[in-house]
Amino acid sequence: MSSINIKIINQLNDNYSYIFYNKNGNACIIDPAESIPIIEYVNNNNLKISDIFITHHHSDHTSGVIEIKKKFPEVNIHSPSSNIENTRFVLKNNDEIESSINSFKIISTPGHTLDHIIYHDKYNKILFSGDTLFRLGCGRVFEGSLNQMYASLQRINELDDDTYIFCGHEYTLSNLNFIENIISKKDLYLDIRLKIERELELSDKSVPFRLDDEKKYNLFLNQESLIAKAVKKDLNIDSFELFKYLREKKDKF
């Protein structure tokens, strides 16, 4: 994962914000909800924040911006909408942007919200997926349609297997319990359950995670995996219908 350091910052109940920085101390922030732990980490490590990147307009991804901007007025805020306070640069699908330490390609992923974007750094093989992709799950579809969310997830499914994903919430165990509940062959998830439980025991976190595991186990993301194919056959449904079936069941889980 290159020369970029990524510090995971717990926010609110189960949100994650990220500070990524290089050896020169240049730093960028993803989705700040609470400013205090971020400002503390930045000061304690002599970092200089150049940019804040926002994935979507929900307040649990943006509410820290104002205080950070007050403390560091020169910070540039990038977001998908001019309605998000303090936005200087509005980003849209396929934009290529440079921060002080890396470059991102913007992928528009409507579904959870209509404005949702994710940040892909192909060179460093990292993806900040906000509330579009979670480990073993995906975001609820609040503003867009199921078709839009399905298409958005397909765009992630096309990225390289060795991409490391940093998502917006720690929902992994709940997602795992759900999927074990849904499929008849629960033991197919034993390996990944052990891996996740080990990670949670070590750090209380199951992020980041790799896209190849998701392609294998996340049935919201990939409906062509061996597991997904078996489930589709069982239920006699196609790929989109599997996604729809899972999303609707998960909403009530």
Ligand SMILES: [Fe+2]
């Ligand atoms: Fe959200």
